[in-house]
Amino acid sequence: MTTATGLSFDQKLANYADLLVRVGVNLQPGGRLFIWAPLDGAPLARLVVERAWAIGALAVTVEYQDERLSRLMYDHAPEAALDYAPTWKLDEPMHQVDEGYSFLTIMGSDPDLLAGADQERIARHSRVMAQLYRPFNERFSTFEVNWSVGAMPVPSWAARVFPDLPPEQAIQALWEAIFVTSRADQPDPVAAWQAHVAQLARVREHLNGRQYRALHFRNAHSDLEVGLADGHIWAGGAGPAQNGVVGVPNLPTDEVFTAPHRDRVNGTVRASKPLSTRGTLIEDIQVRFEHGRVVEATASRGQDVLTALLDTDEGARHIGEIALVEHDSPVARTGLLFYNTLFDENAASHIALGRAYPFTVEGDLKAAGGNDSLIHVDWMIGTPDTDVDGLRDDGSREPVMRGGKWAF
Amino acid sequence: MTTATGLSFDQKLANYADLLVRVGVNLQPGGRLFIWAPLDGAPLARLVVERAWAIGALAVTVEYQDERLSRLMYDHAPEAALDYAPTWKLDEPMHQVDEGYSFLTIMGSDPDLLAGADQERIARHSRVMAQLYRPFNERFSTFEVNWSVGAMPVPSWAARVFPDLPPEQAIQALWEAIFVTSRADQPDPVAAWQAHVAQLARVREHLNGRQYRALHFRNAHSDLEVGLADGHIWAGGAGPAQNGVVGVPNLPTDEVFTAPHRDRVNGTVRASKPLSTRGTLIEDIQVRFEHGRVVEATASRGQDVLTALLDTDEGARHIGEIALVEHDSPVARTGLLFYNTLFDENAASHIALGRAYPFTVEGDLKAAGGNDSLIHVDWMIGTPDTDVDGLRDDGSREPVMRGGKWAF
Numbered sequence A, B: 001m002t003t004a005t006g007l008s009f010d011q012k013l014a015n016y017a018d019l020l021v022r023v024g025v026n027l028q029p030g031g032r033l034f035i036w037a038p039l040d041g042a043p044l045a046r047l048v049v050e051r052a053w054a055i056g057a058l059a060v061t062v063e064y065q066d067e068r069l070s071r072l073m074y075d076h077a078p079e080a081a082l083d084y085a086p087t088w089k090l091d092e093p094m095h096q097v098d099e100g101y102s103f104l105t106i107m108g109s110d111p112d113l114l115a116g117a118d119q120e121r122i123a124r125h126s127r128v129m130a131q132l133y134r135p136f137n138e139r140f141s142t143f144e145v146n147w148s149v150g151a152m153p154v155p156s157w158a159a160r161v162f163p164d165l166p167p168e169q170a171i172q173a174l175w176e177a178i179f180v181t182s183r184a185d186q187p188d189p190v191a192a193w194q195a196h197v198a199q200l201a202r203v204r205e206h207l208n209g210r211q212y213r214a215l216h217f218r219n220a221h222s223d224l225e226v227g228l229a230d231g232h233i234w235a236g237g238a239g240p241a242q243n244g245v246v247g248v249p250n251l252p253t254d255e256v257f258t259a260p261h262r263d264r265v266n267g268t269v270r271a272s273k274p275l276s277t278r279g280t281l282i283e284d285i286q287v288r289f290e291h292g293r294v295v296e297a298t299a300s301r302g303q304d305v306l307t308a309l310l311d312t313d314e315g316a317r318h319i320g321e322i323a324l325v326e327h328d329s330p331v332a333r334t335g336l337l338f339y340n341t342l343f344d345e346n347a348a349s350h351i352a353l354g355r356a357y358p359f360t361v362e363g364d365l366k367a368a369g370g371n372d373s374l375i376h377v378d379w380m381i382g383t384p385d386t387d388v389d390g391l392r393d394d395g396s397r398e399p400v401m402r403g404g405k406w407a408f
C-alpha cells in the first residue's frame, strides 16, 4: 500500500519506530529503554527494539500489556485483590529511574474496555495504584528521565474510530491517521519534527515572555477566566529531561500548556468534543467554576462517570492544565475523534481536571498555586470561534488567539 | 470441533486451564499467582486468570514473553548488553517467593528461534542470567513455593511438529496432542490426574524402598551403569512444596527420577530421540562416561552445539538426573517428536546433563554426590527393548524394567 507521499506502509512504520526512539525518547548510545506495548504491538515494538540496539543501547525491555486482564480483575477478583499493592512493586521502576532509563509507552486500547464495569471498584484500585506508584510518578513527571508516548491501532480502537469500515480497513485507516499526525508519512520525518518543535518553541517563548496573570477564554458557549500559577512556565513540543537530553514526550503534539492557579478560575465552559474516559463517552460537558473549584457540572451522557471523576479527591474539582492548540492542527484536520487523549488533546485547546505538571511552574508547585490530585483528565474546549486574551498585571489585555489561531 | 471423548475444543481448553490452576500449582484461596505466557497465549492465560480469581486469589500477574526479542538481542545488541544484569532484577522474584507466590509457566516456543544465532553470545548471556537468578532458582527448585509448567501451541512450534499440515490444522493437531497427553480431553480430568499420580507414587515408593546403589541400563545400543547419589530420593508426579501444598510441577508428567552420583556413571549410551536445544536438533548423540564424566560425545548433526553445551562448565559433563518412563506412555503413544522437553522427556527414560535437583537427595546435594552446573538438559535414552536392573549394596541385582515396562 502506498499513499500520496509515496511511502509504503512498511516505510512509514519504520519511520514511526525511528521517530519514537530518536525524537520521542531520543535514546543515546549506551542508554537503557523500557517499552510498554499493547499485547498485539509486537511488529512495532520489535522495530523499536531494533532501532534501540542499532543506536547502541545497553538494555531494552518490552512489557506487553493485556488490558483484558484489568477488566477480568474488576469483574472477578475478590475485594482484597483491589487493594493488593506491595511496596516492592515500586522497587524496579525506581531502580530504572536511578539508572537513567528512558520510558516509551505505545498506547493501543479498547475505548470500551471498562464500559459497564463497577466504577467504585475501578476508582478504589486506581487510588491504591496511584498511591503506590506516586514516588515513581513524581520522578517521571519532573522528567528525571526521558519518556515519550506514541500509539498503535488495536482492532477495538480502530472499530470505534472508524465504525463504518471493515476491521482490516479500520486498522489501516487508523494507522494512516497516526502516521499523518505524527509526520511518519513524510520523506524526512526527523527534519519535519525539528521544524515543528521550533515553531512550538516560538509560541512557548512568546507566552513565557508575557507572563500573563490570566487568560480570558471566549466562544459561543464559554466565558472563562483562567488565572495562571505564579511563576508559571509554558511547555510543549520538545524539552530537555533533567539529564539535558532533549526529547518529545508526546507524538503527536501540537499544544503549548501551563499550570493554572488552582483557586483563580472563574466562569463557565462547555466541552467542544466528547471526553472518552474509563470506558465511557461523556458528552456535552458543561462546567461552572468559582474560585477555581467546579461548583456545577453537567453532561448529556456519562454524568455518573463525570461525577465519580470529580469526587476522586479534593484536587479533582480544580484544574491543573490549560493548553492552547490552533483549531486547524494536523489532528483537527483529520476530522476524527480518536477516543484517545494523546490525539484528541491536539485537536483543540483544552483544560485538565486534576494534577498540574511540576515543570510548568518555577520552584514549588503548591506554593505557586499549582493543583494536586490523583487524576489528570484533559478535555477539549477550543473551537474555530475561540478568542483568547492575555490579562496583564497592569489590567491591560492582549490578543493571544483570534478565531482559534495565534494572534501574535 | 469435537473428538472421540465428545468434548468441544473450548471445553478441553477450559479443562486444561483448570488443570494448570487446580492440579499444577494447586492455587489456594488468598493465594498469589505469577504466569509466564507466550505472546499469543492470551486466550489460555485469560482462562487461567479467571480460574485463579474464581478460587479467590489475592494477586494474579501475567508476563507475556516475546521470544523474538531474545533473538534480536543476540543478533543486534552491543557486547556490553549481553552482560547487563543489575542485581535489582532479582528483587521482584525474591519478594514473590517471600510472599508465597505460585509460578505457572505456559511454554510455547519456536524450536528454531535460535537457529544460526551466535552460540558464544548465547552462552555468554545465558551464563550471566543464570548467575543473576541463581538465588531465585535455588528457592524455586527446592520448591519453597508451588510451580508448574504447561504448554500451548504457537504457529512455529506447530509447524515443526506437523510439517505436512497447513498452519491452522497444525495448531489444532498440536492442541489435541497437548489435551490428550495432559488428560484435558477426559470427562473428569482432575480425577484422571488423581489416579495417574497415585500410580507414579507407587513406583516412586517402591524404588525409594529399594535404595539401589546403581541402575544398570541396557538395550541394543547402550550399556550404562548409573551410580545413584547417596541418600537419593525418587521423585515424580505430585509432591508437596515446602508449604505443604501438593502440586504437579509438569503437565504432562509420566516420569520418576532421581539424582545420579556425579562421579559414578560408566559406560556408553546412545540417544533414542533427537535432542532439540538452542534452536538446533542434535541427532544420534552417542556418549561414553568414565567416572561420571563425558569423555567422548558424538552426534551425526549438531556436534558443535553438543560440544558447546558440554563446555558450559565443569558440571555440564556430568549428569544430574536419571529418569524412568515406560516405553508406551501417553506421550510415546502419540508417536510425535514434540521438540520440547516437557513432552519429549515423557516419551522415554532419559538422563540430564548438568544440575541435579536438590530435592532428589536427603540433606546436602553436594555431599550426597549430586551434580551442579548452570545447565540442565534432558535427553532420551529409553527404547522398547530397554532392560533396567537395580544393583544392591550386597552385589545382588533386581529387575526394574523389562522391555521398557515396569518389572515389579
Ligand SMILES: [Zn+2]
Pocket: A255, A257, A321, A323, A345, A350, A378
Ligand atoms: Zn494537554
Ligand SMILES: [Zn+2]
Pocket: A321, A352, A376, A377, A378
Ligand atoms: Zn494534560
Ligand SMILES: [Zn+2]
Pocket: B255, B257, B321, B323, B345, B350, B378
Ligand atoms: Zn526428567
Ligand SMILES: [Zn+2]
Pocket: B321, B352, B376, B377, B378
Ligand atoms: Zn530433567
